Amino acid sequence: MHSIEQYREEFITHLEQKVGTREPKKLYDPIVYILGLGGKRLRPVLTLMTTEIFGTDYKKALHAALAIEVFHNFSLVHDDIMDDAPLRRGQRTVHEKWDINTGILSGDAMLILAYQLFENYPSDTFRELAELFSKTALEVCEGQQYDMDFETREDVTVPEYLHMIEYKTAVLVAAAMKMGGIIAGASLKDQNLIYEFGKNLGIAFQLQDDYLDAFGDPKTFGKQVGGDIIENKKTILYLSALQLGSAEEQKEILDLYSIQPQDVAEKIKTVKTVFISSGAAKHTKTEIGNYTEKAFEVLNVLNISDEKKAMLKQFGENLMKRKV
Template sequence: MSNAFTLNRILGWAFGQNQFFERIFGPMSDIDIISKYREQFVTHLQARTQITDPRNLYEPVQYILGLGGKRLRPILALMTAEAFGGKAEKAMDAALAIEMFHNFSLVHDDIMDDAPLRRGKTTVHEKWDINTGILSGDAMLILSYQFFEGYPVKTYFELTKLFSKTALEVCEGQQYDVDFETRDDVTIPEYLKMIEYKTSVLVAAAMKMGAIVADADPKDADAIYEFGRNLGIAFQLQDDFLDAFGNPETFGKQIGGDIIENKKTYLYLKALQGATKDDKEGLLHLYSIKPEDSSTKVEAVKTIFEESGAVEETRKAIKKYTQMAFRALDETKLPEQSKALLQQFGESLMERTV
């Protein structure tokens, strides 16, 4: 499953809890708070990304940006800026940089995966060609940096330093994920680093950028980054668990999809550690095949996950990273009410069934 889809379900589900966000930001009469941020951001995006010549370079950029999505990373940047006493308007260009980079990564990921569709529409390299996809993606990366140029020098330096670090980590996470497909010696620390870099750091960076634009105390900015990073890791571990043991009526995708695709998830790696010799050999065999009827394989693997103790170990890890996120949140100088509501937000994510 793509990280874009994962994150959409992360925050798309949580953001649907309008009463929760009304308690943070106050009641909304005609439109919920997330829609307000999204509409403001999309208006800003459209104003800042007009097609110019050469059209074959910039039309694909506008095309991928126009495919929609919940715009969750930029929304987090705007929300965090206001939580720290700043104005969402001042965080718009930072939010746009995050969104532009995210979509750049999707264009190149689609080329690597030879994917025909993105958000139900033809991918850039299929609609145009591979060379156009590569070049337009490169332009998007450069545009991401240009959006920081309107900030004061000190803010510009802090934003670009964080952005460069995050962009490189996302690339490293993608490479780890590619490498893991053909490796049989993946370790748990390596897997945790991969999901942190592929999923968590861009979410964490979006929140920290909002704090930076709002001139938050550097310690607060670092703490809100850690909140987002650890919560993102906890969510991905929860997603691994739900992929195998979730309710098919609420989870929103095929149960056992990671097992069918032989994905080396946290459950799988923990099972290898705790399984008996026979079960370990059985698990390795099951992960070397892709039978036409996958249901028997999925059930056999799930049994090994349970009997090896991997299920309980995964639950412990989810709790561990969630608590680490809350400890980071406690270190901020945000009002206690805001801290409590953000903690409730995190707890709700971990209790989800979707």
């Protein structure tokens, strides 16, 4: 088995070889730009790692890993347009650097390029990969729609939120791992088990992201701490505070989320205090632990060696200890 860093380096080399600018430049330059902004490369790394875990040379999965990363970044380009976001990974978003029409069209091209990458596989493998990819891509779109719907709803529940992040975030992590199983020729049972592992880990990952946005260390988090609070986002912390807090705490949160004060630092500080006093922060940490544990339970029935199970568990634990 290789290290996470080795998978990442191999993937970046492959990405740089396969993704280059060509004519028309205004279509392809934004694609090169967004894919070059970095990020954790979590999903492609998982595809490569899973392929090797099921006993096949991970390099056979490089095309599928790239497809997952291209699709993920396509969704970010379009999300940024919908959110009117000025920055992505500390750099200007595609629609800010070029324009909205370019962002839409380059994003469309990325979705098509992702499908094209599966053409590098034999027909049976191609069919399985494309089938999983289509299902996943549609679920990601559904998750994004739920997220947009929540912006104007005042009655969103924690279960609804968990369903939304399952579709918007977790299914792509799950699919990245199942693709590794498909390429390696793993049994359907093991493919579905590794999918469940990835899905639960993906939910835990997003909940951890919500938690770090409020309680992360500004030196290591990589973006502004309290960004979700400033934007009045209905994260699990907010929804749990409304569910678990006293009438006074509920009123305070609702009042704070209805204003855009000049002093955002004071708003962040007060909201975080309510997140703690209401039990929302503790509840979120518990849910992160629950979904991580659900992922680890899958390993008990997965048909791989104990050494490989330990590697997957270590990966999950490291992901939950992250500060970025």
